Amino acid sequence: MLKNLFIILQCSRIYSLPMTILSWMVIFTYSLINSGNVWYGILSLVGICLVHLGTNVLDDYFDYRSLIKKVDFNKQEYLKNTQKTKCRLIISGAVTEKQMLEIAASYYFAASFIGLFFFIKCGMPVLYFAIIAGIITILYSFLSKIRLSEFAVGVTYGPLLFGGVYFVMTKNISWEAFVIAIPTMVMTIILLYIHSVMDYDFDLKEGHNTVANSFDSQLDSLIVLKIFLILAYVSLFGICIFDISDWQVLLALLTIPLGVDLYKSMVDFSTDSNSVPNKKWYHFPMENMEQIQKMNAESFMIRIYQSRNLMIYFSLLITLGLIIATI
Secondary structure, eight states: OHHHHHHHHHHTTGGGHHHHHHHHHHHHHHHHHTTOOHHHHHHHHHHHHHHHHHHHHHHHHHHHHHHTTSTTOOHHHHHHOTTOOTTHHHHHTSSOHHHHHHHHHHHHHHHHHHHHHHHHHHOTHHHHHHHHHHHHHHHHHHHTTBTOHHHHHHHIIIIIHHHHHHHHHHSOOOHHHHHHHHHHHHHHHHHHHHHHHHTHHHHHHTTOBOSGGGSSSHHHHHHHHHHHHHHHHHHHHHHHHTTSSOGGGGGGGGGHHHHHHHHHHHHHHHHOTTOOOOOOGGGOOOTTHHHHHHTTOHHHHHHHHHHHHHHHHHHHHHHHHHHHHTO
16 A cells, blocks of 8 residues: 555656745735635645656656657667656556556646635636636646647646735735745746756657757856846846835845756766765755665766755745845
């Protein structure tokens, strides 16, 4: 039983949930400040996480179907590549295609009940949010192959997540929620983009057209990372300028050193993909490092941890700023 549960959680890429939880935490806090319903907010997190995990499973399923159509696809060679965590369980035979679809359907089925509850309690806008989210969920695997991954993630972790949570908690749609969404939305896109840059060559071989590999080299593609980082920090000032919250949200500027380190780390990767970043005390947590070292995956995973932790600290400091501003 526990082994099956572990496989399901692995298959669902549960390690990716922090970006969903931290994004939710920001708008949950803002909604509470505006007299939002705390229980509806917590229930919305459950629904969002279920959809997120279901999308991960469905994305792996469609990617696997795409991979096996390739004449030169070799399961053993693919599994040797430490960077490619997607589809590993289905390729190795730990789960079947049918089981993948069943797992995804279970997540969506459970999430649909939560959506139905909110539709009954909060009204028609819930349906609009659900329809858009459903379209992106179903099409995500396709969108990721035509340079629209960042767009899909931006819409999902911006207007949909922030607007949806704010609505079910307050029964209002507010432009302020969309402005607050911008900084964490961009940081979430950065996490995806980092992965895309490091998968530059692999995505080209597998026929995935990404924003990163539309450039002549990995190094050239980092101009987009630089723009994203600048936008994430500059957009914080919009929260103050539009008088949505006070200057305390600018506490998130304290993460600039992490952003600079991440950019420098990616420059190093672009010139030498085997280079291992120097770990500093503020880069942690970095879990399972012993196993990662055994797999010779330090170069890849440390950079993933850097971008993930940047997003975590950034979101936590925005949340803290929102709280302090009300005191």
